Amino acid sequence: MGWTEARVARLRDLWKAGYTARDIADDLGGVSRGAVLGKVNRLGLSVQSRFRKPIPCNEPESARTKSCQWPIGDPGRRDFHFCESETVVPGKPYCPDHCAAAYRTPQQWREENAEAVDRFKGGSTVGGWGR
Numbered sequence: 001m002g003w004t005e006a007r008v009a010r011l012r013d014l015w016k017a018g019y020t021a022r023d024i025a026d027d028l029g030g031v032s033r034g035a036v037l038g039k040v041n042r043l044g045l046s047v048q049s050r051f052r053k054p055i056p057c058n059e060p061e062s063a064r065t066k067s068c069q070w071p072i073g074d075p076g077r078r079d080f081h082f083c084e085s086e087t088v089v090p091g092k093p094y095c096p097d098h099c100a101a102a103y104r105t106p107q108q109w110r111e112e113n114a115e116a117v118d119r120f121k122g123g124s125t126v127g128g129w130g131r
């Protein structure tokens, strides 16, 4: 099925409303998710063009970072949102919890995941997967 003007307009509206390529493909019918994404690219509609709240130029700098900017969920989905905790570490865009997650070192990561790393190293590579 081709891209009529009406279908392209509907694609544009749904995309801007935050629907996923999968949702749009289902809605339009006769196109795959890949075809929808291809069309979105050709139309110059990117994922980045969605979900970005316009920031008024006259807003003071401090007001922009007063809530946690940690993204939660898949940016391609409608339930995507930011943490928006009001307790933000000074000079950082995240709340203390998400600062810890964002700025932890590889060493810390290894300590926290030691068990999984050991299992990976110690496990047999023959038939050892998926158990």
Ligand SMILES: [Zn+2]
Pocket: 068, 069, 070, 083, 084, 085, 094, 095, 096, 097, 098
């Ligand atoms: Zn947070």
